[in-house]
């Protein structure tokens with residue numbers, strides 16, 4: 312009997328009759344009236360150290376109490392164990408807020424080929440993701456899914472819908488731009504997803520969005536607007552990284568070869584790998600400071616560019632064997648018609664430049680946080696060899712590689728993401744009064760972020776233990792069961 316089971320045994324003796332009767336395990340997909348997660352090591356999500364054992368009590372879709380279990384007090388029978396209808400014994404496990412994926416796209420097709428929505432939703436939940444900021448998809452469909460998810464009618468993460476601003480016809484002037492923002496607001500979206508923007512409409516769009524209470528996520532281009540404009544206009548978050556190093560080019564323009572064509576993805580990604588090296592280090596610090604002062608957060612999505620620095624790693628991920636849907640597999644193959652599938656002529660030279668690119672990028676992300684900036688975490692999966700859910704865990708590993716402690720990394724994907732969503736009063740922390748979005752992890756993600764990957768059948772597997780329970784809005788989902796359903800779905804799709 313180890314110390315934890317002894318504490319548990321002592322604790323159980325103290326339970327009064329209704330609590331003992333409540334030794335029921337959760338039912339997958341059914342929200343109990345009151346659920347207790349017992350003896351958990353808790354990572355709150357706000358960057359404070361892990362602490363436990365604790366009992367976390369959920370009622371409906373809220374966390375109502377987080378109770379520290381002092382071993383001595385437990386032994387003396389002086390700890391009140393709050394009874395519950397349903398219990399999870401988290402002895403030896405870590406409990407943290409549900410992961411928030413700050414950059415997702417709801418996808419039911421890839422390259423025009425249908426892909427079951429269930430595949431993506433189950434992967435997200437099975438990997439511990441309880442919220443997704445959808446940054447452009449088929450907005451009307453995703454808004455319906457948001458409603459059904461909020462009502463608990465479908466097993467899906469909480470959705471925040473940031474609709475694409477520049478759908479056809481693209482607004483040509485300030486009047487049309489402001490009207491577009493109002494039209495999107497009327498559709499009921501939570502925010503806007505911007506791609507490359509011209510200067511004359513950028514400030515009006517940000518201004519109109521702010522007036523209407525819409526947040527803004529911007530995938531910048533190498534363009535006439537960059538991080539300086541974002542800082543001035545009060546953009547919510549820069550997605551990826553374009554717009555940051557370009558704002559620190561002393562000459563104001565990158566050194567492209569004369570035959571460079573921005574519309575050619577192979578070329579675009581090749582020279583993107585040579586952009587950070589051209590940023591002036593001193594000017595870059597000024598850019599980062601301006602972003603902090605302008606309240607602009609940064610969601611770097613480090614995972615989605617990794618194939619550029621190591622194509623073989625990206626192509627041969629062990630998860631593909633069982634989890635890669637044939638639709639995605641086809642989409643990832645080099646094809647100029649599929650966004651992000653630009654590797655037809657990728658070279659060791661490209662990889663060497665990209666490896667250097669990452670080092671400068673890592674430093675900038677780290678400096679940004681040190682200057683007081685808010686770093687978020689998102690995966691952008693469904694593109695460039697990233698599979699839903701797995702991409703986000705890889706993103707966390709890359710945050711660690713960038714130089715952040717795992718405690719900070721887990722803060723990026725929980726409390727920081729909640730802040731960027733404007734939900735910091737109720738999401739992203741394990742705290743009484745907050746929404747009941749949590750994950751029970753088999754293992755210690757502070758020691759090893761790979762604990763968030765599911766266990767692998769092959770002997771070469773790392774220590775991944777995976778998520779045991781994903782609780783979203785108070786609804787417990789058996790994560791290994793979700794993942795086994797995904798594997799079955801993939802298997803069936805392959806034999807079709």
Ligand SMILES: [Zn+2]
Pocket residue numbers: 414415416446691
């Ligand atoms: Zn994206």
